[in-house]
Amino acid sequence: MSSVFVFPGQGAQVVGMGHDLYKNNAAARAVFDEVDEALGEKLSNIIFNGPAEELTLTANVQPAIMATSIAILRASGAKLPEFVAGHSLGEYTALCAAGALSVGDTAKLLRVRGNAMQTAVPVGMGLTAVVLGLETDALREICATAGCDVANDNCPGQVVISGLKDAVESAIAVAKERGAKRAMPLALSVPVHCRVQQPAADAMRTALETVKFDTPSVPLISNKTCTPLTDVNEIKDALVFQMTNGVRWRESVLNMAQMGITEQVEIGPGNVLTGLCSRITDKITAKKLEI
DSSP: OEEEEEEOOTTOOOTTTTHHHHHHOHHHHHHHHHHHHHHTSOHHHHHHHOOHHHHTSHHHHHHHHHHHHHHHHHHHTOOOOSEEEESTTHHHHHHHHTTSSOHHHHHHHHHHHHHHHHHHSOTTSEEEEEEESSOHHHHHHHHHHHTOEEEEEEETTEEEEEEEHHHHHHHHHHHHHTTOSEEEEOOOSSOOSSGGGHHHHHHHHHHTTSSOOOOOSSOEEOTTTSSEEOOHHHHHHHHHHHHHSOBOHHHHHHHHHHTTEEEEEEOSSSOHHHHHHHHHOSSSEEEEOOO
């Protein structure tokens, strides 16, 4: 029997997240202050006060979710379990939690990541959409024909696809013809985890070499391999790989169960990963860290 801490990705944000912790907990306040200092601006003001349109900008929301998640973790005083994992940008949070990266360096990397993702595809040319009611293999086939990609394999019957706008719209139309219950665009400013993000992958490969990167104190269950990683070079490669390839969350959770993990604790804003776990397997008890 073992446990895993999991950290959410983009979409979990809400204006005001972490504000009470900032006011009432010194450990949490130190996290937000370190992020502000690293970025050279008051990101915390945007997190706490908005506006929502500014918080949800990719370059802001990625370090914002990380900061809030680490603040919750440190305020709780919770001891790390046997494993950590994160959905998309949550992998960076997980690595920070495991001591592989400092809070400041994680914030800088996520700012680079967000900016690189935004500039990789001109505004309006990309699209990300969620498809409900079709399995991953069917959508991979549809996307291969349309020229886009499976971005997130979240849980049975919930798959995100991404790429250039025309390709994704074509895939949505075919998915509906083949029986998808719903297929709809998501309110993201960039297409994620797809082939058109190759410039962002190149930027992250360079950025990852500019920071101090230590061996994590507990293994990271990777979005790339769905298996535990501790080797720094393998982890860096996986972080670059995820820019242009899909997040294998469903497979990761299934593998957690096969590894004997019986408890998943979600740390961060929202409870998306807790809900996904219950739809993937009944062998893991999923809960939210409450403080």
